[in-house]
Amino acid sequence: MMTTHLKTRDLARCLLAYEAAEDNTSEPSESVTLRVYEKLRQGLCEFAGVAGFQSLASRALVLARTEAPSLIAVRVATDGTLHGLGEFEHQMHVDNNRAGESPAGEGGFILIACLLSMLLIMLGEGATQSLLRAMWPEAALNNYNSANGRSA
């Protein structure tokens, strides 16, 4: 069962694609999902407070687990930071290579989509877009389904 609307998934995909495209270093980097999550955390903590963000993120994680049960090992700390997603994505990557199942990072993607979905439910599209624009000023968030989310 999909816990988020397709449009919200497009928005999540757009943010992940944007961050992935930003990652042009050859060095091993932290998870793209974690980077998106971290930007959301910083932006939303400023706006809603740490406790406010932590509540939202915890709820988003619970929702995401219904679709990606393997997120069970992931935790939202009291300061809103995410723990266990890197390990989870690494394990998923190994498993996928072995079994050819769902793509690596799918759980993280679902978590981001759930978090965005909660924002959209609480604040509506206009205010959510405005907040996201502050976090990703260069991204073309009005065109969710663009290839990499970059503005023209």
Added chain:
Amino acid sequence: MKPQDKVKINKLHTGVPGLDEIVGGGLPEFSFNIIAGAPGSGKTTLAHQFVFANATAERPALYFTVLGESAIKMLRYQQQYSFFDSAKLPDSIRFINLSQVVLEKDLGAVLEQITKEVEKANPAVVVVDSFRTMVRKPDSDMDLQSFIQRLALFLASWQATTFLIGEYAEDELRDNPIFTVADGLFWLRQTAERNSVVRKLQIIKLRGQDSVPGLHTFRITDAGVQAFSRTFGLSAHKRNPPGDRRLSFGVPELDKMLDGGVPEGDSVLVAGSSGTGKSVLATQFIAEGIRQGEPGIVAVFEERPEAYAERATSLGLDLEAPQKDGKLTILYLRPLDLSVDETMHSILDAVQKIGAKRLVIDSLAGFEMALSPGFRADFRESLYRMIYALTGIGVTILSTVEVDESFTEFPFSTYSISFLCDDILRLRYVSIDGQLRKIMVVIKMRGGNHAKDIREYEITSKGVVILGKRMANYQGLISGIPVHTDQPDPKEETPREPRTGKKR
């Protein structure tokens, strides 16, 4: 000091309809203000309106939220108001949550955080919501007075207009340093009056300019807070002395009784019991005005505009076409928790929209019933303010009032408001020759030499029609039970001196 040497304080649009007039033209720029009141009194909404009206990308607004309402829920609810523009987030309006620093650190750290954000954003507007929750920390290193003093100085130096929002009780007004430091103090109240809720706003303090004193009604609608000044928004208007014109009722004999008609800018009271034709006369007055090119407003409280217009049609008076042509507005005002100020706002809007010269209030009893119980106690005072304000801009007002028919007295109104009216026309029933007939008499006319005749009239398909001469063959007409006398037919009395213009 010469006027040109004085510093000019810019006045900022408050974004709250009616509030600019109350604060004396706008909120002083760079002022440090408190919005105080009980939960649910509209403090946050008022601050948001100011923020949305003034924030720009170049000079944004910083909205600091502290413990209390969740910022997410606040934004969720506030965006329901029509003034909310999400496109202004976050470039023009930034919400910053200070809960963590308030919870974990002291007031010094809070000040440091605010300072950092202000220096970064160079805001034109700063709001701290709710300030009260911030200063409740008992173990703070910095004392409250010092914190407020430094905050006020800092924000003034950064040329920010500031609002601190707090839930305060009125007995906290004394001995609280925050109220001493503040340039402006806005107090919002809401009280339950029987089954109605009445919201009132008071500017307790506003440095640097004249605000309108007293309690002003306000309402919170989909558009946010809307304030209704006690002076009905007319304090900025010059009183417009009416001319010498006489306004016709469209009833020639009545005009004669009034020495040519109602003096322009007067307040006329038509008093009588049920069925004596008060509304008919009022309709004729407004229709005659329209016929003479004077737009009019009818404020009705007891029947719907359609019914009012239909009744006029039955008298051969067309009120439909003038409504379509913008020459007439029939206002139906009947919510049960109206304030006079809100009613006035509706009437004034209509007056200004069509340039009305005549206003009918039909009736004062209906008007009073439409008011919230809490406002009924002030009805006379409110009527005084309303009549003063409207006649001051040259509108001639005709109000109808129902009086209990009595055969022992001759009351003019149940409201003791005759002193508010320039002219009083009394209609009543009399028992004559086994019939219940109607008489009218001009009781008072402040600016003219009116006829003293008591005249019989009928309500016909053409409206009120005055019959014959004055009723000289009866004594005790005003008692309602006259006695017939054998006197010769009188000549109609006319004013003894020609009218020389209006005296005030």
